[in-house]
Amino acid sequence: MFYKVKVKDFIRVPPHMFHLSKKDAVLQNVKATYENFISKDLGFVMNVIDVYNVTEGVIVPGDGAGFYETEFELLTFKPELNELVFGRIRDITDFGAFIDIGGVEGMVHISQSMDDFVSFSKDKVLMGKNTNRSVKVGDKCKARIIAVSYKDLNNPKIGLTMRQEGLGKLEWLSEEQSNKVANSSAKSADSKPKETKKS
Template sequence: MFLKVLVTDHVRVDPNKFGMTTDEAVRTQLEESYSGFQDKDIGTVVSVLDVKEVKEGIIIPGDGAAYYESTFELIVFRPELHEAVYGTIEEVTNFGAFMNMGVIRGMIHISQTMDDFVSFSDTGTLTGKDGKKTLAQGDNCIARIVAISYRGEEPKIGLTMRQPGLGKLDWVQADKEKLKRQNAELVAKEAKATKGAKGAKK
C-alpha cells in the first residue's frame, strides 16, 4: 500500500549544491538519494513529499560535503501480505507472468494466473484449457500478494489471481455480470414461488 512516512536522517549535501538555500539543497539531495530507494521497513520510496525541519549543518574533516540532520516526509509503497493490487502484465513466460505495479513488479506463477489448467503459447500468451481466458502482455489485472521476500536489491513479490474478484479486468467484469444475472434469476424464481404459494392459499 502507499503510505506517508516521517523520517529523520543526516543528509549529506554535495558541495555543488552550496549555491542553493539550505532547504533547497537538502530537498534536492533527498530527491537524488531517496528516489527509488528500497528498504524492508520503510518500503520503496516514490517521492519526497515535504522537508519539515533542517538543523544546523556540520562539516566532517576530509569531506567537503555538509551534513544536515533533517526531518522529512516520504511517499512510499510498502507491500503487505494479502493486499489486493492493480497492475499491468509486463512480461509473459512459460512459467508465469510478471505484473508491473507502478513502483515494483511481482511474479504470478503459471498455476496462479487463473483457476484452470494453463498452457503457454508461441504467441507469448497464457491460455486456459477451456479457451475462454487468455493472459498477455499489456493486460490490466487485479492480483493479491501472497509472498514477500527481501533477498537482493529488489523485493520479490509473489502474486495470485485465482481467487474471486481477481484476474484480468475483463474476467472480473464478466464474473460480476454473471453473478448479477444469477441473482436476478434467483429473485425472479423466489417471486414466482411466492406468487404461486399465495394463489394456492386462495
C-alpha cells in the first residue's frame, strides 16, 4: 500500500552547499539520503514529496557541515500481506515470473502462476497444460501478496500468487467476467415462464 509519511530527522548539509538556499540544500540532501531507502518500518521510499520545517543549522566541531532538524514528507510503498496489486510481467525464468508492481518487484513462483500444471518454454512463456493459458513478458496481471521478507534490506523479497480466483492475467479475468455475464443472461432467460396460448 502507498503511504504519505511525515518524518523528522537531522539532515547534514556539507559546506560546498552553503551557497544554496537552506530549503534547497536540505531538500537535495533529504533526497540523497531517503530516495530508494528501504526499511521494515517505512517500506520502500519512492519519492521525497516536500520539506517543511527547517530549523537553524548547527555546526559540529571537527565536521564543518551544517545539521538542520527538518520535517519532510515521503511517498512510500509498504507491501501488506494479502494486498491485491496490479503489475506487468518484467521477466520469466524457469522457476517463475517477476512482476513490476510500481517501482518494486515481486516474484510469482511457477506453481503460483495459475491453477493448472505449468511448464516453462525457452521463449520465456509459462503455459498451462489443461487450460492452454499463457503468461509472457509484458502481460498485465493482478496478484496477491503472500510473503514479504526484509532479511536482506538491500534485496527485500515480495512473494505473489495469481492462482486464486479473481487473480491472474487481466485478459483471463475479462474473459471470465464475460462468461459469467453470458451464463447469468442464459440462466435468467431459461427461468422466465413460458407463455401459452389460450384457445
